[in-house]
Amino acid sequence: MNESLLGALRRAVGEPHVLTGDDCAPFLTDWRKVVTGRAAAVVRPGTTGQVRDVVRACLEHGTPIVPQGGNTGQVAGATPDQSGRAIVLQLGRMNRIRAIDAENDTLVAEAGCVLQAVQEAARAAGRLFPLSLGAEGTCLIGGNLATNAGGTQVLRYGNARELTLGLEVVTAEGEVWNGLRALRKDNTGYDLRDLYIGSEGTLGVITAATLKLFPLPAAQRTAFAATASIEQAVALLARARSMLGAELTGFELMSAVALELVPKHFPDQRLPLPAAPWFVLLETSDAEGESRASERFDALLSAALEAGEINDAAVAQTMAQSKAFWHLRESITLAVAAEGKCAKHDISIPTSRMAAFVTTTDRLLQERFAGVRSATFGHLGDGNLHYNILQPKGQDARSFAATQQDLSLLVHDRVRDHGGSISAEQGIGGLRTADLQRYEDPVKIALLRRIKQALDPRGLMNPGKVLPWQTMP
Structure with missing residues (x-):
C-alpha cells in the first residue's frame, strides 16, 4: 500500500483503526460467502470528521472506497473487488x-x-x-x-x-x-x-x-395460519386490509418447502401447525387496547376460516409465542443457507399477479431443471418474494452452480413478464449489475450513469456496484 496514503489514514482515524494484511480478512467476504475481495486497508472512523478526512485522503491518492456497515447484505454490495486497490470504510465505530x-x-x-x-x-x-x-x-x-x-x-x-x-x-x-x-x-x-x-x-x-x-401500540395480535394456495393467501390479505385497515402491520407468506427447512436445521424450533402447502404469518397493532384488538383479530380469522381462505390458525397467547412465530419466519434465510446451494431472487410482483407468477415459474423450472425445489417466502403484503431455488436432492453443488445463470434468467424473464422488479429490497450490489442492465429501461440506466458522474466524477465510491464497470466515469 502507498505509504503516503497509509500515513494519512492513520493520522485521520488513529493507527489502531487502520487494519492491513491478515487483519483485513473478516471484512473482505460477503455474508453469503459468494464473493471474497482484497483491500489495501480496512479503515474504521469514529466521527463524521474522520470520514471526511479519509475520503479526502483517498481522493488525493485516487484510491477507491467501499463503505461497509454490518456486512449482512445479500448482493455483495459492501465487498471490495480483487484488485486490492480499494480501502474498506468500516463504519461500526460510529454508533451513537x-x-x-x-x-x-x-x-x-x-x-x-x-x-x-x-x-x-x-x-x-x-x-x-x-x-x-x-x-x-x-x-x-x-x-x-x-x-x-x-x-x-x-x-x-x-x-x-x-x-x-x-x-x-x-x-x-x-x-x-x-x-x-x-x-x-x-x-x-x-x-x-x-x-x-x-x-x-x-x-x-x-x-x-x-x-x-x-x-407504541397498545396491543398486538399475531397468528400463524395454514392455507391451500397463494390465491387463498391473497384473498386473506384483501380481507385483512378491508377489516383491519392500517392496523395490519405484517403479512408474511411461506411455502411448506421453505418453512420445513427451519426445524430440519434448527431442531429446537417447532412448527405450530400441521403440514400445509402454504403458511401465512400475520400481525396487527391496535392503538386502543387488548379487548378491541382481540375482537377484531378473532373476527378476521373466523371470517377467513368460513370463506376457506385458511384451513387452520394458531394465535399467539403470549409475547413469547409471538416472538417464536416470528423467529420461525426469520430463521428461513439461515435454514436455506444450511440446506446447500441456492439461487436467490429478491423480487417484487403486483400482488394480483403473484399466484400466476409462482405457478408458471415453478412449472417452467421443473421442465428445464428437474428436481429443483422452490423455497419461496417473503412479504406478501408489499409484493416482495424471496424466490429461492434449491439444488435438487442428490445433485452436487458444482453441477447446480453451472445451471444458476440460466435458471435466474428464466426467473427474471418471468418477473419482467408479470410487471415486476428483479430487486425488491436487497439492492443491486455487485451481483446484479448485469441484471439491472438487462431488465431496466435504457433511459433509466443513462440517467443513473449521469447522476453517478455528477456526484462521483472520479468514480471512487464503491466502484463496480449498482452500475457495472463499463459504465463508470
Missing part, C-alpha cells in the same frame, strides 16, 4: 444515538448503530422505530439506508426511505452535507435525501440520519 425528540417523534442515529439498538432506544423513550429485519441484531443503520431496506413492517410503515427525515452525508468530494433536519415538510429543491438512500454507497457515505418514530 445523538438525540431523541419524543415530542417530534424523531431520533438521530449514526450510521454504525445496530438496528436493534435503535429500536431499543426508541422503546426506552416510549416510541416505536418499526424497521424490522431478520438481521436486526447485526445490521447497521447506514447499511439499511444505503440499500433502502424493507423488512416485515413495510406494509404499514414503508421502507427505510419512508422512515427517514434527514441525512448527514460525506460526499464523494470530501464535503459534509448536514441535512439532519427533523422536518416532515421541506420543499427546498431536489430531494437529496431520497437520492442517497438506496444508492449503496456509490454516491457518498451516509454518516447519520434523522429517523421517524411512532407511538
Whole structure:
C-alpha cells in the first residue's frame, strides 16, 4: 500500500483503526460467502470528521472506497473487488444515538448503530422505530439506508426511505452535507435525501440520519395460519386490509418447502401447525387496547376460516409465542443457507399477479431443471418474494452452480413478464449489475450513469456496484 496514503489514514482515524494484511480478512467476504475481495486497508472512523478526512485522503491518492456497515447484505454490495486497490470504510465505530425528540417523534442515529439498538432506544423513550429485519441484531443503520431496506413492517410503515427525515452525508468530494433536519415538510429543491438512500454507497457515505418514530401500540395480535394456495393467501390479505385497515402491520407468506427447512436445521424450533402447502404469518397493532384488538383479530380469522381462505390458525397467547412465530419466519434465510446451494431472487410482483407468477415459474423450472425445489417466502403484503431455488436432492453443488445463470434468467424473464422488479429490497450490489442492465429501461440506466458522474466524477465510491464497470466515469 502507498505509504503516503497509509500515513494519512492513520493520522485521520488513529493507527489502531487502520487494519492491513491478515487483519483485513473478516471484512473482505460477503455474508453469503459468494464473493471474497482484497483491500489495501480496512479503515474504521469514529466521527463524521474522520470520514471526511479519509475520503479526502483517498481522493488525493485516487484510491477507491467501499463503505461497509454490518456486512449482512445479500448482493455483495459492501465487498471490495480483487484488485486490492480499494480501502474498506468500516463504519461500526460510529454508533451513537445523538438525540431523541419524543415530542417530534424523531431520533438521530449514526450510521454504525445496530438496528436493534435503535429500536431499543426508541422503546426506552416510549416510541416505536418499526424497521424490522431478520438481521436486526447485526445490521447497521447506514447499511439499511444505503440499500433502502424493507423488512416485515413495510406494509404499514414503508421502507427505510419512508422512515427517514434527514441525512448527514460525506460526499464523494470530501464535503459534509448536514441535512439532519427533523422536518416532515421541506420543499427546498431536489430531494437529496431520497437520492442517497438506496444508492449503496456509490454516491457518498451516509454518516447519520434523522429517523421517524411512532407511538407504541397498545396491543398486538399475531397468528400463524395454514392455507391451500397463494390465491387463498391473497384473498386473506384483501380481507385483512378491508377489516383491519392500517392496523395490519405484517403479512408474511411461506411455502411448506421453505418453512420445513427451519426445524430440519434448527431442531429446537417447532412448527405450530400441521403440514400445509402454504403458511401465512400475520400481525396487527391496535392503538386502543387488548379487548378491541382481540375482537377484531378473532373476527378476521373466523371470517377467513368460513370463506376457506385458511384451513387452520394458531394465535399467539403470549409475547413469547409471538416472538417464536416470528423467529420461525426469520430463521428461513439461515435454514436455506444450511440446506446447500441456492439461487436467490429478491423480487417484487403486483400482488394480483403473484399466484400466476409462482405457478408458471415453478412449472417452467421443473421442465428445464428437474428436481429443483422452490423455497419461496417473503412479504406478501408489499409484493416482495424471496424466490429461492434449491439444488435438487442428490445433485452436487458444482453441477447446480453451472445451471444458476440460466435458471435466474428464466426467473427474471418471468418477473419482467408479470410487471415486476428483479430487486425488491436487497439492492443491486455487485451481483446484479448485469441484471439491472438487462431488465431496466435504457433511459433509466443513462440517467443513473449521469447522476453517478455528477456526484462521483472520479468514480471512487464503491466502484463496480449498482452500475457495472463499463459504465463508470
